[in-house]
Amino acid sequence: MKKEEGTVKAATKLILVPTVAASLLALVGCQGSAALGGDHPDDTAKEVVIGSLHPLSGANAADGQQMSFAAQMAVDEINEAGGIESLDGAPLRIESVDTKSEPETAQSEATRLIQEGASALIGSFESGPSANISSVSERNEVPFVMDVAALDSILQQGYKYSFRIQPSGSMMGESSAEYLDQMTKDSGEDVTKVGVLYEQGNYGTAVEKAFANRIEELGMEVPSAISYDPASSDLSTQVQQAVAGGVDVLAVTGYYRDSLLISQAISSIAPEVKAVYGVANGGFDQTQFIDDAPNGGAGYLNANYRLDVTDDRARALSARFDKGFGAPMRASAALSYDAVNVIAEAVEEAASADPQMIRDAISHSDYEPVVVNDGRIDFDETGQNSHAAVSVLQVKDGAIRTVFPNDLAETVYTFPAPPTSAQN
Template sequence: MSAKKLGAAPRQGALRGPLAWLGACALALGLAGCGGSAPSGAAGAAAGRDEGPVKIGALHPVSGANAVDGQQMRRGAEMAVEAINAAGGIKSLGGREVELLKGDTQGKAEVGQSEAQRLISEGVVGFTGTYQSAVSTNVAVVAERNRVPFVMDVTASDAIFANGYRYSFRVQPGSRAISTAAARYLKEVADKAGKPVRKVAILHEQTDFGTGAAEAFVEAAKGLGLPIGPNISYDALTTSDLTAQVTQVKASGANVLVAIGYYRDSLLAAKAINAVKPPLDAVWGVSNGAFDQPKFVTDAGALGERIFSTNYHFDAKNPRTTRLREEYQRRYGAPMRTGAVLAYDAVQVIAQAVERSGSTDPVRIREAVRASQVAPLTVGNGPITFAPNGDNTNAAPVLMQVQGGQVKQVHPPEKAESQPDYSVTWRP
């Protein structure tokens, strides 16, 4: 998957209109008392925080296999910074502007770790990232060791949040939350359509992300009485064809296929399903990196019609989100993906924590992040608020489906733009 060259960002503080409005709304929160001391052994970085722009870091894979998503997320973070500066910067620090320091993880855990250390040494007060759970796992260790808040925009794996870290937070719903909702939504939609689930086959990429999501789905599905068929894994980085795996699904007699993967491999799965034609009632994405993306609708064409996906998603019913995405489309000539909206939300979390703490001390900012009440532009059940383990307690998965060449929110009813189409056997 090739990446388009990232365009130059507009001058900070120059943006007006939709983003200025978004920034003003986002920073209109009350102050929260915070305390703490500066991290030890960080004198150089601390000195760099005392004057000039307030530095926030962004770590994403802007080269490598996931560069398109990484570039989208970097742009989302840049747009958040522009909105903050257009609205007057950090007012509790005398209107100091925010500067985004950027790192390229290349999709590699060890590179992400070194890039995180570099950003910290350059004086970031907090940073966001990273799109891939394996990379975020390493970055979280760096954040904890240096006592600098790490607000993850896209990171599905729950394992990070079982370590007792104090400086790791996550905006999106985690893998278990998404997988549990996916199983429940499957039963609800299938039963309502009068086409009960006979057997579920699972096709997933084999890293912590895919394996964890698959395990959580199986646990939730069994609790709902949904029979599980073959559980098939593959290497997302090296696979070039999933025909053999989908042939195994066809032979199993499963009438639902759960697909868990990144963009490139999930597109391969859609193509393999079209070639093999297993008689499925539904293709059911879980934390899937492709099925709810506008680019997938374009790349897959008719192959993508009626594929479902349970995932985090930009809030299609939020007027502020609509305006942000319109501005992104105008500027970059491409639809703004959910990952970019999550990156926007994550930068706002850090910036608002700086605003409330009135400090550039990462320890004090961490306390303010912990007390966040930030209005999200992604689907949720309320403001971004963090549990003791760092999870966003109001993050909410939503079921989507490709309908008529568009990704629509279809379930639960209070989040739906249209009704789920589960009416006929799914045959490409």
């Protein structure tokens, strides 16, 4: 019995040692990471740090890496042009981190960036992480400029330190409905029924709700609104459901891969629709879509935020990006570029690296973005860029062209544009 007790004692001692060792190790490790950080607010006059939080790994890494690259490009350009004049040419610096698409990581990384002296943050492509960064920036009183994040509710919390350049999910849904209405009327076509397909996540849901409501207000019908899981490997059933009973236009909100599946299903089902209309669709306006989709995706329309191709500055930027990054610039990257510039202008105006002063300057920003916008950026009291706008794109002659509204158009749109016309 005594012996037994002894071994147990030894055993528990052995549990104790590694537990303490491990916790000490964790401590030391954490201390180490802080020591690596360096910069603290005292020397901000020499350098202004902007934290950039995007998904650099995982399913959305393609966009995240483009966005991170574009943010760095914007900073390099500003620094080459002499830095922040009102701070005696102080340079900007981007601290780029990976959110891994996880809200928890976004939160701890945002906290770390702020603690290491970031004067402002940009990010983050996805709504979940963005919602968390917003609450961190609000509670630490550091401005956060969202490049891409569609979820409306992020800016419905009364936050003072969060701003969004991109049109919100509901803005995109509403504008898409209005543009569809105008385009069909202008072309003299009669569109009464619109079938809707949307991915079931928060982006698809938010956009679809606003789109369907506005379509009905405009006097059209939505006989079927079908949601789907973007991870599915086949979407034929959903396409069939959405066009069942006959619709004039099929509206689709989704990411790249699922939108491609939908185009394949459409090609095999060959529904009698006048057009396929992307509503803030993440697939129909990618160059890759033309290569992958049946029939080159000819005729597909998509209402989305986009680089303003009528603007020389935007075109030059796109060319530089292509050369530096090695792939065509996505609209998401253009938004990150704009987000950095909004902050840079605010730092210039505030003549300070103080987050609160930068926040005040951002709130009346008058920056002219490279993405399609209704004039200059104008943040309303919630922090939403009220001039944010979408334009309609169409796949024409093997390229993606801006076709509507007319003052931004590169070429005239084709409507009706049945997705199966070339095969018939």
